[in-house]
Amino acid sequence: xxxxxxxxxxxxxxxxxxxxxxxxxxxxxxxxxxxxxxxxxxxxxxxxxxxxxxxxxxxxxxxxxxxxxxxxxxxxxxxxxxxxxxxxxxxxxxxxxxxxxxxxxxxxxxxxxxxxxxxxxxxxxxxxxxxxxxxxxxxxxxxxxxxxxxxxxxxxxxxxxxx
Numbered sequence: 001x002x003x004x005x006x007x008x009x010x011x012x013x014x015x016x017x018x019x020x021x022x023x024x025x026x027x028x029x030x031x032x033x034x035x036x037x038x039x040x041x042x043x044x045x046x047x048x049x050x051x052x053x054x055x056x057x058x059x060x061x062x063x064x065x066x067x068x069x070x071x072x073x074x075x076x077x078x079x080x081x082x083x084x085x086x087x088x089x090x091x092x093x094x095x096x097x098x099x100x101x102x103x104x105x106x107x108x109x110x111x112x113x114x115x116x117x118x119x120x121x122x123x124x125x126x127x128x129x130x131x132x133x134x135x136x137x138x139x140x141x142x143x144x145x146x147x148x149x150x151x152x153x154x155x156x157x158x159x160x161x162x163x
Contacts, residue, residue, distance in 0.1 A: 002082040004158060006151050011089040011096070018090050020098040023060035024048025025073060026081060026159070027107045032129040033159075034107065036068050039124030043142045044135050045152040046102065047071075047127070057101050067115040069127040071107035078105045081162075082155060088147050102155055132156055132163075 024046045027034040035044040047068040051060040062073045082102040090096035116125055130138075139145070139153045 001080045002158065002162075003085065004082060004154055005085040005087065006147065006154055007085075007087040008089070008147060009087075011087070012093070015089075015093060015095045017095045017097050018092075020096070021051040022049055022098055022100040023051055023057045023064060024100055024102050025061050025065045025069075025105050025107075026102055026155075027065070027071065027073075027105055029129060031131050033132060033135065034069055034071065035128055035130055035135050036125050037128045037130075037138070039126065041123065041142060041146075043139050043146070043149045044128065044130065045148055046155065048100070048102075057103070061103055061105065065105070065107065066112060068120070068125065069107075070112045070114045071127070072110060072112070074106045074108060078103050080104075082158060084151055084155060086147060086151055100151065132160055136160075 025048055026046055034047060036047050037044045047065050049064045058078055061078060065071055065073045081104050084100045086098040086100060088096050136153065136156050139149050142149055
């Protein structure tokens with residue numbers, strides 16, 4: 001599995017560490033990839049999110065892809081691509097260390113209603129199929145790039161090297 005790190009170096013070295021694990025899916029059809037686009041900010045990311053207690057990476061991937069994008073993962077297609085280490089200041093002045101596991105997967109044709117959290121609904125999350133070049137251009141055009149934009153931009157650029 002490939003590894004990347006996005007470290008903002010914006011945290012106090014002596015602050016306590018809050019750790020989180022996330023799982024994200026990379027589904028491709030032809031030259032297009034499934035992303036979650038934010039109508040509010042104009043950025044996009046691969047669908048996925050935080051792992052809940054007792055979940056395997058595969059369980060998290062399947063749940064998150066259905067919730068955020070409305071697609072069912074075909075479990076037999078899942079295989080590891082990349083682990084991204086995210087390091088930044090947390091919202092409580094702590095150090096926020098998140099490991100995001102990215103998996104290639106295929107999704108079924110059926111599209112289900114999204115089950116979005118309030119903040120995801122507020123940001124206008126919608127599933128879109130974009131080329132990597134389109135997704136990269138959208139993220140690079142965002143003026144104030146949040147860490148998730150930087151994170152997924154790094155993954156998208158790594159994908160262009162691998163394909």
